[in-house]
Amino acid sequence: MKPQLFAVPIGLLRVLLALALAFALPLQAAEQPDLAPIRIGLTPVFLDYQATFIIEWRNYLQRRLGQPVTFVQRGSYRAIINLLQNEQLDFAWLCGYPYIQNRKSLRLVAVPLYQEEPFYQSYLIVPNSDKQTQSLADLRWKNFAFSDPDSNSGHLYIQYLLAMQDEKSSSFFGKTFFTWSHRKVIEAVAAGLAQGGAVDGYIWDTLALSHPELTSRTRIVNKSQKFGQPPFVATRATPKQQITTMQQVLLGMAHDKEGERLLGILNLNGFIPGNDHLYDEIETMSRFVEKQNK
Amino acid sequence: MRRIKNLSLRYKIPLRVIALVIVTAFVLTSTLVYRGVEDLRHNLIDNADKMGRIIANTLVEPILHDDVWRSFEIINTPFLAPDIHATSLDAEYILILNVSNTIYASTQPERFPLLKDPANIDPRYTELLKALPAFQSSRTVVVEPRKSDDLFLLIPIQSEDLRIGTLVMSYPKPPLVARAHGLIRDAVLTTLLVLAVLLPLSVYWGRKMAAPLLKLSTVMSKVAPNLPDSDEITLEESNDEIGQLGNAFKEMLNELKEKEQLQQQVIASDRLAAIGRLAAGIAHEINNPLGGMLNAISTFKRHGVQDTFTLKTMSILERGIIQIKETVAALLVEAKARSRPFDRNDIEDICTLIQADVQAKRINFTLESDIVNAQSLPSTLARQVIINLLLNAIHATQQHGHVSLHIHSDGDNLSIDVCNNGSYIPPEKVAYLFEPFTSLKETGNGLGLWVIYQIVQQLGGLITVQSEEDETRFTVQLPLQENQQS
Numbered sequence: 001m002k003p004q005l006f007a008v009p010i011g012l013l014r015v016l017l018a019l020a021l022a023f024a025l026p027l028q029a030a031e032q033p034d035l036a037p038i039r040i041g042l043t044p045v046f047l048d049y050q051a052t053f054i055i056e057w058r059n060y061l062q063r064r065l066g067q068p069v070t071f072v073q074r075g076s077y078r079a080i081i082n083l084l085q086n087e088q089l090d091f092a093w094l095c096g097y098p099y100i101q102n103r104k105s106l107r108l109v110a111v112p113l114y115q116e117e118p119f120y121q122s123y124l125i126v127p128n129s130d131k132q133t134q135s136l137a138d139l140r141w142k143n144f145a146f147s148d149p150d151s152n153s154g155h156l157y158i159q160y161l162l163a164m165q166d167e168k169s170s171s172f173f174g175k176t177f178f179t180w181s182h183r184k185v186i187e188a189v190a191a192g193l194a195q196g197g198a199v200d201g202y203i204w205d206t207l208a209l210s211h212p213e214l215t216s217r218t219r220i221v222n223k224s225q226k227f228g229q230p231p232f233v234a235t236r237a238t239p240k241q242q243i244t245t246m247q248q249v250l251l252g253m254a255h256d257k258e259g260e261r262l263l264g265i266l267n268l269n270g271f272i273p274g275n276d277h278l279y280d281e282i283e284t285m286s287r288f289v290e291k292q293n294k
Numbered sequence: 295m296r297r298i299k300n301l302s303l304r305y306k307i308p309l310r311v312i313a314l315v316i317v318t319a320f321v322l323t324s325t326l327v328y329r330g331v332e333d334l335r336h337n338l339i340d341n342a343d344k345m346g347r348i349i350a351n352t353l354v355e356p357i358l359h360d361d362v363w364r365s366f367e368i369i370n371t372p373f374l375a376p377d378i379h380a381t382s383l384d385a386e387y388i389l390i391l392n393v394s395n396t397i398y399a400s401t402q403p404e405r406f407p408l409l410k411d412p413a414n415i416d417p418r419y420t421e422l423l424k425a426l427p428a429f430q431s432s433r434t435v436v437v438e439p440r441k442s443d444d445l446f447l448l449i450p451i452q453s454e455d456l457r458i459g460t461l462v463m464s465y466p467k468p469p470l471v472a473r474a475h476g477l478i479r480d481a482v483l484t485t486l487l488v489l490a491v492l493l494p495l496s497v498y499w500g501r502k503m504a505a506p507l508l509k510l511s512t513v514m515s516k517v518a519p520n521l522p523d524s525d526e527i528t529l530e531e532s533n534d535e536i537g538q539l540g541n542a543f544k545e546m547l548n549e550l551k552e553k554e555q556l557q558q559q560v561i562a563s564d565r566l567a568a569i570g571r572l573a574a575g576i577a578h579e580i581n582n583p584l585g586g587m588l589n590a591i592s593t594f595k596r597h598g599v600q601d602t603f604t605l606k607t608m609s610i611l612e613r614g615i616i617q618i619k620e621t622v623a624a625l626l627v628e629a630k631a632r633s634r635p636f637d638r639n640d641i642e643d644i645c646t647l648i649q650a651d652v653q654a655k656r657i658n659f660t661l662e663s664d665i666v667n668a669q670s671l672p673s674t675l676a677r678q679v680i681i682n683l684l685l686n687a688i689h690a691t692q693q694h695g696h697v698s699l700h701i702h703s704d705g706d707n708l709s710i711d712v713c714n715n716g717s718y719i720p721p722e723k724v725a726y727l728f729e730p731f732t733s734l735k736e737t738g739n740g741l742g743l744w745v746i747y748q749i750v751q752q753l754g755g756l757i758t759v760q761s762e763e764d765e766t767r768f769t770v771q772l773p774l775q776e777n778q779q780s
Binding site for chain 2: 119127129143145174175177178179180184190191193194197
């Protein structure tokens with residue numbers, strides 16, 4: 001029987017083990033009373049399921065910050081945003097869309113450089129078997145996969161495009177659903193569960209390098225204009241000193257060997273301080289969609 | 295049918311045993327195969343049902359939250375597992391139908407797109423959906439659509455005892471059929487192997503069982519026309535029915551032989567009786583004229599012409615007639631002569647009388663007798679019988695031979711036993727032994743035994759003879775005539 005009832009996929013086991021380790025180590029560090037761990041929230045704006053990388057990156061940050069680091073991962077952007085608002089996190093790597101929505105309570109720490117630019121695009125993808133679709137308009141009545149309601153590239157951008165044509169996703173598409181991660185949008189489209197999907201272009205490009213067998217089952221129909229890369233943010237409550245240290249560590253990653261290696265895994269060139277104007281486009285789109293949906 | 299009926303047991307018993315073995319093997323094998331295939335099917339359905347129920351339970355929350363992707367991930371998980379233990383009895387695809395029976399998610403989304411009516415994609419779903427249980431039912435339904443190579447499991451996805459969707463698991467039947475074929479092949483091979491061992495064994499046993507019957511049958515077929523000697527009959531000794539049959543057959547054969555002997559005796563005695571009557575009749579008829587003729591000759595000799603030639607002629611006639619009369623008298627045994635009863639003096643007399651002949655041949659003569667008192671038996675006749683038998687015996691015995699006389703009385707019968715180790719009487723002659731003019735010796739008229747026989751017959755007794763290479767024995771049984779005196 002193919003569905004092996006109790007056979008947990010080995011990959012999943014590895015992830016669980018890695019997570020257990022990831023959470024076990026900070027406990028040891030927490031025994032030092034004067035050094036409370038820095039809590040960093042992670043979202044699927046990068047390939048956050050790579051457990052080995054997460055451990056290595058955390059070790060790197062701990063070493064460079066001289067302080068224990070805890071990574072917090074949740075199933076949706078919303079959960080991380082809630083934690084940030086409740087000041088249960090010190091930092092988070094977020095999408096630009098939630099950042100502009102919660103700008104008052106957040107501070108920009110760093111912006112990643114992808115292909116030497118702090119920008120990325122949203123890709124509209126369809127299954128590779130679909131040779132007809134040329135634009136979003138061809139996907140009317142089709143099933144569509146979004147990544148996260150709070151994602152810019154994976155949701156807002158499509159909402160914006162539809163709003164521009166006085167459409168709403170609920171009436172334009174057949175069935176829509178969220179996969180809660182960019183990678184899973186690609187999987188849903190590749191499997192044919194959705195006939196179209198909106199995905200972070202940086203993620204698609206990075207997966208095309210490591211998992212070409214997955215991305216090759218999808219076809220990019222449209223690439224959006226460039227948006228500011230998902231920012232690394234801090235809460236207003238995070239001490240300034242800590243923010244500065246963190247910013248220095250992130251910016252310095254590109255300048256040491258281990259940091260460079262880790263950035264290589266992320267398919268990034270480094271981090272820059274960035275500024276809020278990078279997210280002006282997203283803010284415009286967000287306002288437009290909100291207005292249109294009222 | 296008749297040919298089968300007429301077939302020898304040599305083949306019939308082994309054939310029947312073989313038929314029985316084959317039928318048993320066939321029935322057993324088919325039963326086991328049927329059970330095996332049924333078990334296989336039940337196992338498949340049970341396992342599929344268990345897994346389906348786990349999946350259905352996991353699906354409740356994603357469906358309530360309308361989380362298509364999560365639902366898809368759940369049903370797709372089994373298909374992602376690396377196929378290390380590919381058993382070929384796997385689900386082909388899994389489908390989630392929502393309450394209105396349109397597709398909510400499927401592991402083959404390209405074939406079964408979301409929101410579509412599955413009946414439009416696969417006509418078999420019309421039949422499948424009809425089989426769906428009531429909304430409240432949590433029962434799994436197994437459907438095997440007609441003319442279909444697939445088996446479907448419909449498992450309700452329930453929240454708070456109400457159906458919110460249906461899990462459809464499709465299983466292709468060919469792997470199941472292939473397994474069933476494998477099972478049948480194995481079973482048939484095993485059966486053939488067992489038969490290969492059992493059949494020669496059953497042939498051997500069958501033959502062994504038939505062998506005594508065949509032997510009996512062969513022996514029985516020898517009964518006609520002549521009864522075989524019991525020495526010729528070799529049957530297996532056993533206490534089972536066949537052994538009993540063999541013994542019964544031997545007994546029957548012995549009885550048949552006795553009967554045959556009796557018949558021959560009856561025929562012989564009938565013949566002797568007839569000859570006796572004839573001889574007596576003729577003797578009587580001849581005796582009367584002979585008496586007259588002798589009287590006439592006597593008268594003529596006294597009163598007739600006295601010339602020498604005539605007298606000589608008359609003497610020749612007289613001697614001839616006397617010889618005829620003697621011969622006739624010998625044939626005409628008259629047992630009516632009354633005489634004193636037979637006693638031990640008679641035995642002594644007999645011994646004296648034969649002494650000369652015994653000594654002449656230097657024969658070893660032995661006598662055994664328990665006669666003390668007089669026996670109610672005419673002594674003349676008894677003496678005649680004993681003397682005749684003894685003289686015959688002595689005559690038949692070689693020089694220095696052995697002759698014995700044994701006389702015994704048990705109150706009812708006087709038995710006389712005369713034995714000698716003389717020449718052997720061939721069986722073909724025994725049958726005619728007691729007829730007149732049957733002589734075993736060169737001299738003698740062959741009337742000795744005839745006379746004995748007639749006397750014994752007239753005394754109501756019995757005479758038998760047994761002749762073997764080294765001994766010839768005449769036995770006479772004479773009933774004692776208690777009432778005859780009165």
